[in-house]
Amino acid sequence: MYTYIAEAWNTPSESYVKQLQWSRLIEWRKEENFVKIDHPTRLDRARKLGYKAKQGYIIVRGRVRKGSLRKRKIRKGRRAKRRGINKITMAKSLQRIAEERACKKYPNLEVLNSYWVGMDGQHEWFEIIMVDPHHPVIKADKNINWICSPKQKGRAYRGLTAAGKAGRGLKWKGKGAEKVRPSIGAHNRKGK
Template identity: 35%
Template sequence: MGAAKYISKSFESSAKTRTPEYRTRLSAWRKQGTIVRVETPLNPVRARGLGYKATNDYFVSRVKVTRGKRVRRQPDLGRKPAKNRKRVNPGKAWQWFAELKASLKYKNAKVLGSYWVGEDAVDQYYEVVLKTEN
């Protein structure tokens, strides 16, 4: 087995068993903002598979997405309860929302892809690989 397989297996096992390092990482992420630019990717094998290179043109950002159904604001005055759905399933994956948030923040960059890095009871975290357009 090459080094890439060992790295990917260790990444998967730490998330499944919820090691102390994984839990401290999640608690630190909770205190940070929604979109944080990261120096190096947490899972370098997956990032390189999406096209990441360690140059100035490529960078990685970690995006926090709130889990659960989306709240849709609608007027509820005089509406029947059956017609007033406050929580709607948007029909899109959380990963898609994470890529959208990153592309809106970094308008001069193109999203190459993203991958899951962790989740807690409230949020899911994705790392989005971006490339600056010249």
């Protein structure tokens, strides 16, 4: 079953997902930026990223504005080239921003992972898998109780989710492969 769901979501514009998305986005635009939902929209992706249909797991659908970092117009003196309003790219992906904002809205939960669910001309939507580290069911489950450790507090802010690690250049490419880049400290030591 998960294979068929994954195939449909690989190219949403060429499958039944396109028609579903049309009606869904109309509803999602009317909602708040971050909403708790009962079931994941992409069950295959949620399960792959660690979601379980049991107590302590919460799915939050978050909306983030698309586009680069648009800054306010500078009123003081500079030449036009140095104003720095347009063409400033964020160092973080929209997915990371969505995870951080969800973490801020629900401070008692920890972000486990997230995945893309849709976009239109102005916004992108992500579903964020969140876990309640104080829930007795989570504490009793040996597969997920590592998230109850105080060291896991604020995972999204520190770039410890999959999207965060990708943004920090720590994504591995296969077994025994090198990192995409060295750490910032290692890079600084190289020059000496």
